[in-house]
Amino acid sequence: MRFRQAYYKEPLLFExxxxxTSGVSDCPVPPALRRDRLDLPNLPEPEVVRHFxxxxxxxxxxxxxxxPLGSCTMKFNPKFTEEIARLSEVARAHPHQDASTIQGxxxxxxxxxxxxxxxxxxxxxxxxxxxxxxxxxxxxxxxxAYLQDRGEERTQVVLPDTAHGTNFATAGMLGFEVVEVPSxxxxxxxxxxxxxxxxKTLAFMITNPNTLGLFEQDILEVAAIVHQAGAxxxxxxxxxxAILGRTSPGAMGFDIVHFNLHKTFTTPHGGGGPGAGPVxxxxxxxxxxxxxxxxxxxxxxxxxxxxxxxxxxxxxxxGNYGLLLRxxxxxxxxxxxxxxxxxxxxxxxxxYLKSKVGxxxxxxFDGPRKHEFVASGAALAARGLRTMDVAKRLMDYGHxxxxxxxxxxxxxxxxxxxxxxxxxETLDQFSADLAAILQEEAHVLRNAPHNAAVARVDEVLAARxxxxxxxxxxxxxxxx
Amino acid sequence: xxxxxxxxxxxxxxxxxxxxxxxxxxxxRLKGLxxxxxxxxxxxxxxxxxxxxxxxxxxxxxxxxxxGLYDHFIPASVRAIASRSEFYTAYTPYQAELSQGILQxxxxxxxxxxxxxxxxxxxxxxxxxxxxxxxxxxxxxRVTGRxxxxxxxxxxxxxxxxxRTYAVGAGLRVREIPWEGxxxxxxxxxxxxxxxxDxxxxxxxxxxxxxxxEDRVDEIRAAAKGAMMVVxxxxxxxxxxxxxxxxxxxxxxxxxxxxxNAVNFGGPLLGIFACxxxxxxxxPGRIIGMTKDAKGHRAFCMTLVTREQHIRREKAMSNICTxxxxxxxxxxxxxxxxxxxxxxRVAAENVAxxxxxxxxxxxxxxxTAPVFDxxxxxxxxxxxxxxxxxxxxALLDRGVHGGLSLREFFPELGxxxxxxxxxxxxxxxxxxxxxxxxxxxx
Numbered sequence: 001m002r003f004r005q006a007y008y009k010e011p012l013l014f015e016x017x018x019x020x021t022s023g024v025s026d027c028p029v030p031p032a033l034r035r036d037r038l039d040l041p042n043l044p045e046p047e048v049v050r051h052f053x054x055x056x057x058x059x060x061x062x063x064x065x066x067x068p069l070g071s072c073t074m075k076f077n078p079k080f081t082e083e084i085a086r087l088s089e090v091a092r093a094h095p096h097q098d099a100s101t102i103q104g105x106x107x108x109x110x111x112x113x114x115x116x117x118x119x120x121x122x123x124x125x126x127x128x129x130x131x132x133x134x135x136x137x138x139x140x141x142x143x144x145a146y147l148q149d150r151g152e153e154r155t156q157v158v159l160p161d162t163a164h165g166t167n168f169a170t171a172g173m174l175g176f177e178v179v180e181v182p183s184x185x186x187x188x189x190x191x192x193x194x195x196x197x198x199x200k201t202l203a204f205m206i207t208n209p210n211t212l213g214l215f216e217q218d219i220l221e222v223a224a225i226v227h228q229a230g231a232x233x234x235x236x237x238x239x240x241x242a243i244l245g246r247t248s249p250g251a252m253g254f255d256i257v258h259f260n261l262h263k264t265f266t267t268p269h270g271g272g273g274p275g276a277g278p279v280x281x282x283x284x285x286x287x288x289x290x291x292x293x294x295x296x297x298x299x300x301x302x303x304x305x306x307x308x309x310x311x312x313x314x315x316x317x318x319g320n321y322g323l324l325l326r327x328x329x330x331x332x333x334x335x336x337x338x339x340x341x342x343x344x345x346x347x348x349x350x351x352y353l354k355s356k357v358g359x360x361x362x363x364x365f366d367g368p369r370k371h372e373f374v375a376s377g378a379a380l381a382a383r384g385l386r387t388m389d390v391a392k393r394l395m396d397y398g399h400x401x402x403x404x405x406x407x408x409x410x411x412x413x414x415x416x417x418x419x420x421x422x423x424x425e426t427l428d429q430f431s432a433d434l435a436a437i438l439q440e441e442a443h444v445l446r447n448a449p450h451n452a453a454v455a456r457v458d459e460v461l462a463a464r465x466x467x468x469x470x471x472x473x474x475x476x477x478x479x480x
Numbered sequence: 481x482x483x484x485x486x487x488x489x490x491x492x493x494x495x496x497x498x499x500x501x502x503x504x505x506x507x508x509r510l511k512g513l514x515x516x517x518x519x520x521x522x523x524x525x526x527x528x529x530x531x532x533x534x535x536x537x538x539x540x541x542x543x544x545x546x547x548g549l550y551d552h553f554i555p556a557s558v559r560a561i562a563s564r565s566e567f568y569t570a571y572t573p574y575q576a577e578l579s580q581g582i583l584q585x586x587x588x589x590x591x592x593x594x595x596x597x598x599x600x601x602x603x604x605x606x607x608x609x610x611x612x613x614x615x616x617x618x619x620x621x622r623v624t625g626r627x628x629x630x631x632x633x634x635x636x637x638x639x640x641x642x643x644r645t646y647a648v649g650a651g652l653r654v655r656e657i658p659w660e661g662x663x664x665x666x667x668x669x670x671x672x673x674x675x676x677x678d679x680x681x682x683x684x685x686x687x688x689x690x691x692x693x694e695d696r697v698d699e700i701r702a703a704a705k706g707a708m709m710v711v712x713x714x715x716x717x718x719x720x721x722x723x724x725x726x727x728x729x730x731x732x733x734x735x736x737x738x739x740x741n742a743v744n745f746g747g748p749l750l751g752i753f754a755c756x757x758x759x760x761x762x763x764p765g766r767i768i769g770m771t772k773d774a775k776g777h778r779a780f781c782m783t784l785v786t787r788e789q790h791i792r793r794e795k796a797m798s799n800i801c802t803x804x805x806x807x808x809x810x811x812x813x814x815x816x817x818x819x820x821x822x823x824x825r826v827a828a829e830n831v832a833x834x835x836x837x838x839x840x841x842x843x844x845x846x847x848t849a850p851v852f853d854x855x856x857x858x859x860x861x862x863x864x865x866x867x868x869x870x871x872x873x874a875l876l877d878r879g880v881h882g883g884l885s886l887r888e889f890f891p892e893l894g895x896x897x898x899x900x901x902x903x904x905x906x907x908x909x910x911x912x913x914x915x916x917x918x919x920x921x922x
Contacts, residue, residue, distance in 0.1 A: 005578065009777075013588050013816050021820025024720055028831040029855050030695035033686070033721045039595050040820030045557060048816045052561040052585065052809075058580030072571050080521050084528055092538035095882050096547040098876060101541060104534035105745050118515055129605035131802035132745070133789070141645065165790035166801050172794030173618070174649035180530030213622030214501045245513040246501050252508045257567070262802065270806030271582040271764065272572040272604065272746035277802075312639040316548070316610035331530055333517025344497045345485065349498055352488040368500045395578050399554030403574070406790070424484040447774065452577040454773040459576070462771035462783040470591035472600045472757065473770060 003065065003398025006057035007453045014470040018043040034065050037176040058453040059271070060400055066426050068353075070210060070372045070403035070415025071164070073263035078333070080233045080309055081326035082268070082430065090325060094315040096260045103320065109294045109318060112328045113278075119331075119339070120257045121250020122280035122336060128319040132238060134172040135258025135277030136205070141311045142256060142281060143203045144174070144231040145288040149309065152230070154202040160188055164238060176202060183409060186365040193225055194303075201231040207239045208252065211407045211415070213350060213369035215242075223253030232256055232285075240264040242347060242370035244444030245340035255282050265327035276323040280361045290314055330342045345420035346371045348469055349427060353418050356431035360477055371419035374410045383442050390437060392456060393448035397433040496598055541617035542909040543881040543899065546835075546859040546900025547689070548609060550738045552716070552826070553815050553904055558740045562810040572766075572802070572825050576781035577773075583780035586768045586805065589812040596715055597732040598723025599754040603765035605804040606751025609641065609735030610639040613683065614646025615753060615764045615798055616656075617733045620681035620708040622762045622797070623730075627652050628679045630707075632666055634659045634689050637889045652680070664692040664852035664861075672703045679704070681731075685712035686721065691834065691859035692852050693721070715739045715752060715811075716830065717857045719823040740814025745798065752806035759911045761787060764798030826903060830858050833901045833910075840914045841899065846921040851896060857902035861886070861893065866922040868895045874920035880913050 009132070018041035027034045044053075060067075063378065067074035084090070113125040129135040139158065147154050157171035158179045171178050181196045182189060187210065197204060204226045208216045216222065226233045235249040235257040241264045249257040261267050262275035269275065281289070291310045292303035318324075321477060347370050354373040361375040377387030387476055391401035403415035418427060437445065449455065467473050487499065501509075503680055519527065532911060537543065553856045562568065566581065573579030573586075586604045593602035604706055606612040611723055629647060633656040640654070647654050657674055660667045675682065682704040686694045692701070711724040713734035722730045737743065738751030755763050761784065769783030789796040815823055815824065834856045841849040841862055850860035869883050875882040885898030890896070901910060 010584065012591070013812070014583070014591060018819070021824065024824045024828050027720050028645050028828055028835075029717075029721050029857075030693050032695040032697070033679040033693055035718075035720050035722050036825065038719060038820045038825065040592070040815060042819030043816060045555075048560065048813070049557050050812055051816070053564070055581035055585050056561070056564035056566040057581065058584070059570055060578040061566045061570045063565040067571065069571055070573070071616055074571055077569050078521075080525055082530070082563070084525065087529070087532055088539045089532045089535045089537050091742035091744060092543075092653050093535060093542055093745040094537070094549060094551065094743050094881075096545045097537070097543065097881060098872065100816060100876065101536040101881065102745070104531045107534070108528075109532050112536045113513055119509075119513060130611070130804075131800070132605065133799040133801050134611075137799060138604060165796070166790075166799050169789030169796040169799035172796060174797050175651065178794045198886055202695060217503055217505055220505065220507060243504075245510055245916040247504050247508045247510055260802075268806075269571045269802070270568050271570040271579070271586075271803075271809065272805030273803040274607075274806060275802035292584050308747050312645050313610075313638055314621060314645055315747075316608055316636070316638040316642060316749075318751075320607075320747040321745040323530075330702055331515070332527065333519050333521060333524040336513040336515045339513060339515075347500050348488055351492060354618050355492055368503060370500075388921075391575070392577065395575065399588070400571075401575050417843035421880060424488055449577050452778055453580040454577055454775075454779045455783045456774040457576040457779045458771050458773065458781065462769035463785070464783050466757075466760065466767075466783060467770040468590060468601050468757075468760070468783070469587070469594035471594040475600075 002451065003396065004451045005453045008054040010054050011097045012470060016041055024304045065398045065400065066422060066430055067400040068402045068418050069400060070417040073419055075266050075419035076421040077266050077268040078330060084329055085322045090322065103301055105280060108325055108328050110296055110301055112295065112324055112411050115331050116259060116278055117280055120280040121248030122185065122257060123283040124286040124289060125278055127278045127324050128290045128315055129277035130278055130315050130320050131273065131275040132258055132260040132277040133166040133170060134314055135279045136166060138279050138314050139234055139256040139258055140170060140174055140203060141368045142285045145311050146285050147202065150152040154200055156200045156202060156394045158196050158201055158204045160206055161463055162409055163205060164236060167205045168237060173437055184215050187216055188218065190218055190221055190224055192367060193222065197226060197229040197231055200230050204234040205234040205236055205421065207236045209242050210241050212365060212374050213372040214365060215370055219252045239371055242343060244343040255285065255403045261327040265330050267323040267326040271408050274320050274323055276320040276327065295296055317342055342420050349418040349420060349422055353416060353431065357416065357434065358431055360435055372415060374407065375414045375416065376410050377414060378413035380405035385442055385445055387414055389445040389448060393437045393445045395449040396451040399430055399433065487641050489797060495583050517764055517802055521888065529720055538904065541881050542905060542912055544883050544899050544901055544913055545881065545900055547884050548735050550741045550858055550900065550902050551743050551904050552738055552902050554742065554814065554890055557817050558810050558813045562814045567809055570808055573782060580902050581779060583768050585809050586699045586810060589808040590768060592812050593752055593754050596718040597754040598725025599732055599761045600757040601763065601765060602754040603767050605808045606753050606800065607734065607804060608749035608751045612751035613731035613889065614640055616710045616733050617643060617647050617652055617681055617762060619731060620710060621650050621652055623708060623759055624680045626678045626680035628676065629654045629655055629681050629683065630679060631675055631683045632657055632659065632685065632688065634664060635685065636689055641815055642678045662853050664688055664690040664740050665694050667695065667697060668699055668703060671700065672785035675703055675705055679707040681708045681710045683710040683712065687714060687717055687857040690852050690861045691856040692854050697727040714857065716823065716827050718889050719827040731908055736811050739811035741810050741859045748804055748807055750804045750811055755764060760784060762797060763787065766803060777872060830904050831855060833903060833905065834858055834860055837901045841917060844914060844917045844921060847917065851893065858902060859898055861896055863894055864921055866895065871920050875916050877917040880916050
């Protein structure tokens, strides 16, 4: 089966013929503020719906096909949670409503906090962060507030060289200095870690399994080293799909955890967002959690903002509630048995696919993987090809490419995460297609994709000469 | 384990899936998860729906709350498009060729925001209006190298708290400018006195928190001197008000929820972020650019990525990665369905609806509405004789949710509340609030 993506030469909304905006008479705003021009089109509704329907047909989601984007956990998004999140009790609820009118929402928040707390093996949870990166931001603020309370001003965040880019950026955004620890054989080098941590270390942030899909077996030693230095151990939950019910950050000795509900707990990613990034912590960090905290008193739920040590707020109101609700629905439906089966199948799928891909491409490092594995396209250089060429050609076969060129530890990397919701047939098809692609003539790959909406996109041109809005485009085309 | 799993295990030569977890040290292994067993879909829906039915919202309880989030009517076409699973089940468009649809939709969203704000550049979203302010403060610091952020005292306290959280990492200071007694506008003399060579940004909102407009924008621009002017907007109001870029704004932020997105109990929302082209390389967040494909056809891709976390790491402009893309798609769909004329009509109607309610409430003995003079957008402040929280509870008993109490955060306003209305409220809904107030205000 070859894939062919829809292509329409679809003009921009702003280029479509439609009546100009006429302006309002007796504009009811102060005279100095009245708008004299609004360049927005006026189009018939059916044309608008067709426009966006065509655009959707030039897009690829998990419902379109296999999406093995490593570290992103692209699994099937259940449909029932979509319906629930659209109920008017949810859509039209205002966060400033009196607590007596939102007991159901507060119950959802409270129960989800509890479920995530148990899954993480921690003591307390905040649901406020809007995404994983904001969870990291929250976690580091918590660590800093706790240590400052003890009179310690720590300025460094230690990261392994396989860490996600957001870890570095979060540390930078908060003014911390980043200390990078090199890996050894794909895992944390304990000796290097010992050298890296010290009295200036605020936290050591890692995923486990790491981005290579390898479990950090020395995790208890890692925790001991970090804690002896008086630092906090931070769990980046991007790879949580690999450990549900098999182990937990709490069991491994972590102090802070963030979840990516749009990964492990399969809230749809919306083409780039929204997500949700709840944070779980151990008891010593609980007083610092963002406000408000949902508390249960008898049968009633209440919002508690009277937390003198709180770091304040990282986002207005309670977080991305619509996503929290979807994740709650997913966890209820899966239950303990379902979540454990998720991890078992995710790990089995990854190892099965690794064994197949391993016959085609180099997959460095030995031993079982967890949720994902990283192959190398370095050998393609002999044919004048790069990993990107294989990635683009995979599109022609109807697969979304894996994550490419990350982690940097593996040259010309392809990071493949199949997730538990893919059938054996899909995995077999993917590896058969990859095998076929590697047999194809070099020019076929180099000029791929051939069947996507467009040919290879010139990203260099886009950055060299940025056109970022219709306004900029129009100014350019009218002056030249 | 089913037959697929058995076949895969057999091919891997493994007795069971447990073999794949043997590298997890014994000491950290779990026996299971201490949460209930799963439910089938029907039971899960039943259970969650039963919980959600304990809530009351707009459909059953006319609610006059705003304060940054507004319950507008959303045409069904907007939900239909945002429910296209090619959009909502996609990840970030890392692979441009397979993602042309959402990339073009986001380019159109950026274009919409650029047109409304009068600035050339908009990113594809921040988490919400509050974090957009935080990011604007950080960007103003990057551009100017200065550390003071001036904000109105009359600003939502949650936004102020979020701004402080963002500011703290960069060592920025947040200072408040009081409002002018009768109008709620910024106190210009206080602003002029507060601006120093270390002022990175002057932030104000238009319309402001109390629903009034800030019309002395040229004076604010002059007072800000070399600081960046950051304006917080309501995108619907922008349909009929001057584009902030035209009065000197360097950055425009705002809560984009009113554009085609539900209130959603406070999330997901849509953080608007726009800036001048000259500063784009200091801007946070994902930006889509127009380019060409290998055959010379128009194409779109993520661009200027060297600002972002996955390339620049600790030197990135922001750590944001996952954002609110789907809300941006809904926003541009909403604007397209309404068109420029429809958007202006909704904007004008929201001024008129606020005026109607304000006038009627002002006739209720014991209430002053509005507290501040001038045109109001969506909402206005009222002052009551008795204890407002008691009044609010009595309103609930009468099946209507009143405005937001302000006493705790703005004690100088006395027993006051912020009352919001939009086109979702019929005259009957508004009158229900007025009648209830007549009954309960002492």
